[in-house]
Amino acid sequence: MKGLFITFEGPEGAGKTTILQKLGKELQQNGLDIVMTREPGGIRIAEQIREVILNKNNTEMDSRTEALLYAAARRQHLVERVLPALKKGSIVLCDRFIDSSLAYQGFARGIGIDEVFSINQFAIEDVMPDATIYFDVPVEIGLKRIQDNKGREVNRLDLEELDFHKRVHEGFTLLKERFPKRFHEIDASKEINEVYQMVKEKVMQIYTMEMK
Numbered sequence: 001m002k003g004l005f006i007t008f009e010g011p012e013g014a015g016k017t018t019i020l021q022k023l024g025k026e027l028q029q030n031g032l033d034i035v036m037t038r039e040p041g042g043i044r045i046a047e048q049i050r051e052v053i054l055n056k057n058n059t060e061m062d063s064r065t066e067a068l069l070y071a072a073a074r075r076q077h078l079v080e081r082v083l084p085a086l087k088k089g090s091i092v093l094c095d096r097f098i099d100s101s102l103a104y105q106g107f108a109r110g111i112g113i114d115e116v117f118s119i120n121q122f123a124i125e126d127v128m129p130d131a132t133i134y135f136d137v138p139v140e141i142g143l144k145r146i147q148d149n150k151g152r153e154v155n156r157l158d159l160e161e162l163d164f165h166k167r168v169h170e171g172f173t174l175l176k177e178r179f180p181k182r183f184h185e186i187d188a189s190k191e192i193n194e195v196y197q198m199v200k201e202k203v204m205q206i207y208t209m210e211m212k
Contacts (some may be wrong), residue, residue, distance in 0.1 A: 004086075014135035014188045023200055027091070035085040039073065049073040052069060053066060067105040067109070099179075108164055108171055141189055
């Protein structure tokens, strides 16, 4: 039985992390073999790279260095966590993957979506998600949620100007148009329980289709 690789993507404050954890636990309780993970991170080496990337003190980091570090963390996470899980038939729910690099570094940082995709091709060797749940939320709403959530870690990307976050949102919109079959858009501006139900319904629909 083949595994299923589903990524959760979206701008800051979209709620994808909260919903991924809740959904993963519910699906596990229903007997599905679920692996929940995140990028950058998910395994020891990638978590160490995450600390370097998101450290608030590393403000001088070059945009290409940032893109390469994300790709390095992605490679290690892929070979150590994602691929073994898929090989044994698990459903992998991953908080961010290649699309975040394309939106953040490729578009928002101005390196170029194709250039960052090329860097990541070396890292992922054509392994792409079976489906991507895209949490779409207006930038101002997402940033206000972060501001109101006192328990959330504040990282280097949260300190960026509003224009940067608007470019990230624009980058995701371009990716949604570029990969229409893979992207499944969710209106994440709605109340969290409503968003959760929409995501759950969409994931189960994808599961039913992919596992036929």
